[in-house]
Amino acid sequence: MIDQLTIQAVEDAFGCGYPRDAAAALLIELDGLAAGIEAQTERVIAACRDAGARQVRRAQDEAERQLLWKGRKSAFGAYGRVSPAYMVMDGVIPRTKLPQVLRRVNEIVAAHGLRSATSFTPATATSTRTSSTIPASRVRKRAWSRRAARS
Numbered sequence: 001m002i003d004q005l006t007i008q009a010v011e012d013a014f015g016c017g018y019p020r021d022a023a024a025a026l027l028i029e030l031d032g033l034a035a036g037i038e039a040q041t042e043r044v045i046a047a048c049r050d051a052g053a054r055q056v057r058r059a060q061d062e063a064e065r066q067l068l069w070k071g072r073k074s075a076f077g078a079y080g081r082v083s084p085a086y087m088v089m090d091g092v093i094p095r096t097k098l099p100q101v102l103r104r105v106n107e108i109v110a111a112h113g114l115r116s117a118t119s120f121t122p123a124t125a126t127s128t129r130t131s132s133t134i135p136a137s138r139v140r141k142r143a144w145s146r147r148a149a150r151s
Contacts (some may be wrong), residue, residue, distance in 0.1 A: 001026045002075055005117040009078035016071030017064075019055060026053075027072050029065075075119045082117065 002010065002025050007018045018025050026048075030040055041058070048056045059065035071078075079086050093101050102118065109116040 001118075001120055002072060003118045005082060005115065006075050006078070006119050007071075009082050009117065010071040010075055012081050013078040014067075014071055014074060016067050018068075018071060022054065027068060029069075072119065072121075075117075079117055082115070 002018070004021075004023050007022060007025055008020060010016055011018055011020055028044055028048075030037060030044065032040060045056050045058070059068055076088065098120075105116060105118070
């Protein structure tokens, strides 16, 4: 999954074909025996539509599949187009808690006037990666403020 800021950065860098106005994009890749993969694909597409997906797109060939994955795998590199200095936070969040965690991260980001980009991959059933872009001047200022407060 990649969020809107990530989509925009990836599109600016690579033109992978993600919808720029989407709040997020979810890449789903299925693997299995040819005999059952089509039925499985149709179930996944139906589930996405039932969940409110605005668009469900299926890669038409290997080149398109690779381009879609390039965008997801190159997200961290594309963040450099958003901010020359950024901080990456990596965490493990249970899938059942992901909506609450993302909401809370967005609340914190809004409260402090930051920009945050999120991408995650369920490398295991619970792994997620979150990247926050913070202007370097804000990082230096906040670090200095904390040091001054301790003195």
